[in-house]
Amino acid sequence: MRAHSQSVPTVIRFAAIASTIACYGSPAVAQSSVTLYGTIDSGLFYQSASAASLSPKAANTGSVFAVKDGGVSPSNWGIKGTEDLGGGYQVFFRLQNGFSSTNGKSIIGDNTAPTSSIFNQMAYIGLSGSFGAVTVGRQLAPMAFAIQATDVRGAAYFGSALMAWVGMNTAAGWSLGSTNAPLGALFESNAIVYRSPTVSGFTGSLEFALGGVPGSFQANTRESVVLQYANYGLHLSALYYNGHDANPIPLTAPATGVANNRMIYFGALYDFANFSFSASYSNGRNPAESNLVDIDMYSAGVGYVFSPALTVTSGIYYLKDRHDSTNKSVMFAVVADYQLSKTTTVYAQLGHVNNQGNMTDMVAYGELAAPGTSTVAVNVGIRHQF
Numbered sequence: 001m002r003a004h005s006q007s008v009p010t011v012i013r014f015a016a017i018a019s020t021i022a023c024y025g026s027p028a029v030a031q032s033s034v035t036l037y038g039t040i041d042s043g044l045f046y047q048s049a050s051a052a053s054l055s056p057k058a059a060n061t062g063s064v065f066a067v068k069d070g071g072v073s074p075s076n077w078g079i080k081g082t083e084d085l086g087g088g089y090q091v092f093f094r095l096q097n098g099f100s101s102t103n104g105k106s107i108i109g110d111n112t113a114p115t116s117s118i119f120n121q122m123a124y125i126g127l128s129g130s131f132g133a134v135t136v137g138r139q140l141a142p143m144a145f146a147i148q149a150t151d152v153r154g155a156a157y158f159g160s161a162l163m164a165w166v167g168m169n170t171a172a173g174w175s176l177g178s179t180n181a182p183l184g185a186l187f188e189s190n191a192i193v194y195r196s197p198t199v200s201g202f203t204g205s206l207e208f209a210l211g212g213v214p215g216s217f218q219a220n221t222r223e224s225v226v227l228q229y230a231n232y233g234l235h236l237s238a239l240y241y242n243g244h245d246a247n248p249i250p251l252t253a254p255a256t257g258v259a260n261n262r263m264i265y266f267g268a269l270y271d272f273a274n275f276s277f278s279a280s281y282s283n284g285r286n287p288a289e290s291n292l293v294d295i296d297m298y299s300a301g302v303g304y305v306f307s308p309a310l311t312v313t314s315g316i317y318y319l320k321d322r323h324d325s326t327n328k329s330v331m332f333a334v335v336a337d338y339q340l341s342k343t344t345t346v347y348a349q350l351g352h353v354n355n356q357g358n359m360t361d362m363v364a365y366g367e368l369a370a371p372g373t374s375t376v377a378v379n380v381g382i383r384h385q386f
Helices: 008-015 142-149 161-171
Strands: 033-047 064-069 076-086 089-098 122-129 132-140 187-195 202-209 222-231 234-244 259-272 275-285 294-305 310-321 328-339 344-356 374-385
Touching: 132 142, 142 161, 142 202, 142 222, 142 234, 142 259, 161 275, 161 294, 161 310, 161 328
Parallel strands: none
Antiparallel strands: 033 064, 033 076, 033 374, 076 089, 089 122, 122 132, 132 187, 187 202, 202 222, 222 234, 234 259, 259 275, 275 294, 294 310, 310 328, 328 344, 344 374
């Protein structure tokens, strides 16, 4: 963890999927233990325009005012544990369930359908040592770490690179009804991930998710490569992701093994004194039908630490359809976070998105924005980790 003079990303970058990512390094703990942990994030939300669906022809259903879960990150709870095997080796596991603080219901179940699962976000076991770490099971895709580490907004659930990535996916036909996205992935089931030790600031990750489809080894498989660098205040990320039989094919037709989910990402973040600056470029496309799905994303962000408790971050995210210049969107967000304690933060968030053509980019996760409409969103809330 870096010193406070470089703490903007520490405060904010890890806030977005922090409840999911923050303890990812738990294998480093040199003592056998089992820990119950979690996050509750809830607040008031207002949006000037909305939609009933993600259809590119969905009508504007008007403004919405509601209690909202997950202003910064989703509410969840989990159990994690480690066992010291000696000689620098450890076995570790993690089980994590996401839920809504507004009604107590579990969120999306798995990567193929919106079914209920006991541990719908993570369920994996791993082994770590001088070689790095290997994890097996349902887990965050390595690309999530690459994006989170190079976005000043920290891949938050409001106005961030994560939300722009969601916008890329909704433009590609994603209904949010499963975690099997058509471009890239956030959670992966049946995944094997290797994470290398850090050498001179460089860390690499390799992922392979098995499809488990009878008669076809390649059907429904996913693979990715991520390279990250972190040193002297500079953070760099590069990723390549390739998936077969991406959403919605498993829901509507037999898996065939066709490669139809490809994403690349290059991002950078730099800490200087109390400032942080970030920029990124990514492209998501369907190689099988590249004339239909081929979307670019550009981002830039800046953050400033005003005091040990108060941090302000902002970001702008631009999406464009390479095949139809009328389909584009620009999202902007500015957010203030105030830490009441080490585990409790209050926040105020203001965002705006201008969708043109068929774009349905949303400022806040799950709060649908109408296509061809300019939308403003405001969110104030409180987030507690235990």
